[in-house]
Amino acid sequence: MADRYATFTRTGPGRFLTRRLGLPQPAALHRWSPERPAIEGPLLLMTAGDIPLPGLHESLTRTGTPPHTGPLGSRRPAAVVLDATGVATVTALADVHAALHPVVRSITPSGRVLVLGAPLSPADHHQAAAQQALEGFVRSLGREIGRGRTVQLVRTPSASAAEAPLRFLLSPKSAYVSGQVIDVDDTTAAAAADAEAPAAADSAARPLAGRTALVTGAARGIGTAVAEVLARDGAHVVVLDVPSAAQDLHRVAEHLQGTALPLDITADDAGERIAAALPDGLGVLVHNAGITRDRRFANMAADRWSSVVEVNLASVLRTTDFLLKSGTLRRGSRVVATASIAGLAGNAGQTNYAASKAGVVGFVRSLAPRALAEHGVTVNAVAPGFIETRMTAAVPLFLREAGRRMNSLGQGGLPVDVAEATAWLATGAVNGQVLRVCGQSLLGA
Ligand SMILES: NC(=O)c1ccc[n+]([C@@H]2O[C@H](COP(=O)([O-])OP(=O)(O)OC[C@H]3O[C@@H](n4cnc5c(N)ncnc54)[C@H](O)[C@@H]3O)[C@@H](O)[C@H]2O)c1
Structure with missing residues (x-):
């Protein structure tokens, strides 16, 4: 049952051989344990679009990983949260590229990219196009990011409704979840709290x-x-x-x-x-x-x-x-x-x-x-x-x-x-x- 190939690729000779032959090198994933219960390293919060999601900073802090919004100096982010809920036009998609492109390479192994989107508007096809574009982006970045790093999209009407998915997706408990889209709404979040x-x-x-x-x-x-x-x-x-x-x-x-x-x-x-x-x-x-x-x-x-x-x-x-x-x-x-x-x-x-x-x-x-x-x-x-x-x-x-x-x-x-x-x-x-x-x-x- 053991994945002998993955074990082999993590040995010295295995690493050498698989690299030379261009074979896959599956990363050792950081899973939850009492000794290592959280992702290890700073969380970077960035915004694309004009209007940031109110209360997101506080929500992230409550998940146990207070975000940084400025430069991290020599430190590499273990997670990047991109608030793209305000991306309401196709033009604003350029902000997604501008925000993530400079940092994506520096994210640590088993790190996270989490994009927050807004529910698709049935009344505004420009907003719906821009928001649906985020899904294609996330699923594709997940395919190429490598090194055990994962990428997800959470569509949410508010920071408080996103809090529970953020807590899960930013923790090592979600190590094998990638390329997913989770839709949350205020009613369910309130019912769960009740x-x-x-x-x-x-x-x-x-x-x-x-x-x-x-x-x-x-x-x-x-x-x-x-x-x-x-x-x-x-x-x-x-x-x-x-x-x-x-x-x-x-x-x-x-x-x-x-x-x-x-x-x-x-x-x-x-x-x-x-x-x-x-x-x-x-x-x-x-x-x-x-x-x-x-x-x-x-x-x-x-x-x-x-x-x-x-x-x-x-x-x-x-x-x-x-x-x-x-x-x-x-x-x-x-x-x-x-x-x-x-x-x-x-x-x-x-x-x-x-x-x-x-x-x-x-x-x-x-x-x-x-x-x-x-x-x-x-x-x-x-x-x-x-x-x-x-x-x-x-x-x-x-x-x-x-x-x-x-x-x-x-x-x-x-x-x-x-x-x-x-x-x-x-x-x-x-x-x-x-x-x-x-x-x-x-x-x-
Ligand atoms: N292993 C995978 O890769 C995988 C992938 C996708 C989905 N799943 C699903 O995950 C679940 C668990 O899979 P698993 O790999 O642990 O399977 P498993 O065969 O190891 O275990 C299944 C368990 O279900 C029990 N079971 C079967 N029929 C039952 C019945 N009529 N009443 C009560 N218990 C019954 C079996 O006795 C067994 O203990 C299954 O629903 C499976 O379809 C597994």
């Missing part, structure tokens, strides 16, 4: 304190990592997996001082069983359980099709509907589903899997606004790219190597990368978003 857990989150370090979180498919792989990160963030975790995985499941539960719930999520009464196990309600529901049964469509028997759709999609809809109806999911609860870039891009041999994962995206986009308005519940999805797990270890070597390298960071992600994004979505800061955790994969870009 719906703090009863024993209010005790600090920024434990944002899920006082909450119960259920993770399906948590006996191994990404699900275990999600449970670990949610527990680290203060949640009491209930881990669910098929009864045949009960031994591993109990081990995970014990390690996290959580509760094991051996249950096949496709069972007709799965919703009832979950509701019965959680009489005090559920703060966070993570639909992570998933299977693949790959075959070219022409060779695919009906049971391969239906088993994948049943586990990955039908059970997600059935349990969510039941838990909303039963009030187990209630004001302040958050749902995070697991899609996949295969569902966005399509993948040969995976018509069943891609259909199920695209279905997850449809489910999120349609339910999110209604769930928030009617129940005070946010609904989002993560869409992982190539993640180093048993699922991808089973992929034939050539395809596995292609999957690892075909992204802007030149390497596969780790389960913890998906877990960090899931934990962030579980804070309820955004709604109806599909956040890719794929190192900016070339697939479905």
